[in-house]
Amino acid sequence: MIVPWQELDPDTLDNLLAEFVSRDGTDYGEQEYSQAEKIAQVRSALVRGEAVLMFSELSGLCNVVPADQVRDQ
Template sequence: MIVPWQNINADTLNHLLEEFASRDGTDYGAYETSLADKVAQLQIQLQQKRIIVVYSELHESVNIVPAEQFTD
């Protein structure tokens, strides 16, 4: 289920974005990028609806996924 990011507490959303940005395999290009910059980039992608926050009832977990890859 899609969770509107606007409905998520600001601190919770920030922690979720930080966790996502710090995962292994998250690549931001050839240059090293700070965690704060990565989070800012993710916030822009949320606003542009390029990524979405989803909740899995089956796994009882929250994740961030590319909008085009999400299927109900």
């Protein structure tokens, strides 16, 4: 289910993004970024509409996924 991130409390969104970027396997390539930089990158992708926030009822987790993956389903 797509979560309308714009409707979330700003602190809640910050916490969700912080949890997302700190997960194992969230790789940003050869250059290392701080957690704040990673959060800013993900937030920017949400704002530009390149990514969406998805909630999985199965896992109980929120994920940030490319918007085109959601449109293709």
